[in-house]
Amino acid sequence: MSVEPTPQDPAPGPGTTPPEVPGRRPPTALEAKALAHPLRQRIVRQCGTREMTNKELADHLGVAPGTALHHVRLLVRAGLLEPAEVRTGAGGALERPYRATGATWWLDDPLRGTAPDVRFGPVAAALDDALAAGPDAVTTSAAFRLHLSDDDVAELDRRILAVLDEYVATDDQRLDRPLHRGLFLLHRPPS
Numbered sequence: 035m036s037v038e039p040t041p042q043d044p045a046p047g048p049g050t051t052p053p054e055v056p057g058r059r060p061p062t063a064l065e066a067k068a069l070a071h072p073l074r075q076r077i078v079r080q081c082g083t084r085e086m087t088n089k090e091l092a093d094h095l096g097v098a099p100g101t102a103l104h105h106v107r108l109l110v111r112a113g114l115l116e117p118a119e120v121r122t123g124a125g126g127a128l129e130r131p132y133r134a135t136g137a138t139w140w141l142d143d144p145l146r147g148t149a150p151d152v153r154f155g156p157v158a159a160a161l162d163d164a165l166a167a168g169p170d171a172v173t174t175s176a177a178f179r180l181h182l183s184d185d186d187v188a189e190l191d192r193r194i195l196a197v198l199d200e201y202v203a204t205d206d207q208r209l210d211r212p213l214h215r216g217l218f219l220l221h222r223p224p225s
Contacts, residue, residue, distance in 0.1 A: 058199070061144035065137070068112035069144045072155035073097065074105045078114055078134050079159050083213065085118045085131035106132055113137055139202050160217040173214060187220060194218055 061069070068074055077091055086094070092102035109115040115132045123129040138144065145153045164171070182190065198218070 058140050058142050061141040062112070064112045065114065065141060066144050068108050068114055069138065069141075070148050070152055071105065072152065072158070073101075074109055075155040076159050077102070077105055077109060078138055079156070079163070081115055081132050082134035082136070083215075085133045087123070087129045087131045089129070090131075136202075139199075157217065157219060160215070163215060164217070190220070 069078070073095065076095055080086055080091060080094060088103045088106055089099055091106065092099040095102065106115060110117065110132070114135055114137055116135050118131045118133050120128050120130050145155075180186075180190075
């Protein structure tokens with residue numbers, strides 16, 4: 035059973051597990067399959083920022099429209115994208131944009147068991163976005179070094195996700211504010 039933390043609850047201390055946020059769950063087989071391809075990861079990421087048509091996605095990602103459509107259809111079937119309202123395009127034709135549902139955030143490690151390059155896909159996409167945005171787009175950053183056991187890493191991950199979950203769960207209340215994207219990444223340095 036999940037328990038929502040209340041303002042009077044003390045912050046979890048070292049070695050404790052913070053309360054689970056309702057909604058985090060293992061991925062279905064179809065969700066895991068849909069996210070196990072780097073192009074589909076990028077499509078979900080792009081449609082999380084703004085609604086995009088199949089053609090816009092194809093152009094942005096440098097793939098054929100048929101390829102983009104194949105991936106979009108799988109993401110829609112998995113519930114990770116949804117069609118938005120039909121709109122009139124620049125040439126006067128009707129077009130169907132898609133938007134991310136936000137479901138990927140609430141999946142518990144949907145890339146578990148996939149190849150390292152697949153697991154690195156969301157990191158590569160986030161880094162590409164940050165590099166494309168440029169240094170003026172950075173609002174905050176923190177570089178750090180920590181000596182951590184596997185248990186320490188798991189605890190740090192749980193605690194940071196708990197904070198991020200609170201913001202993600204209430205993001206619809208701040209849609210009038212500027213969009214920010216971020217990445218929390220913990221890695222071992224090369225030997």
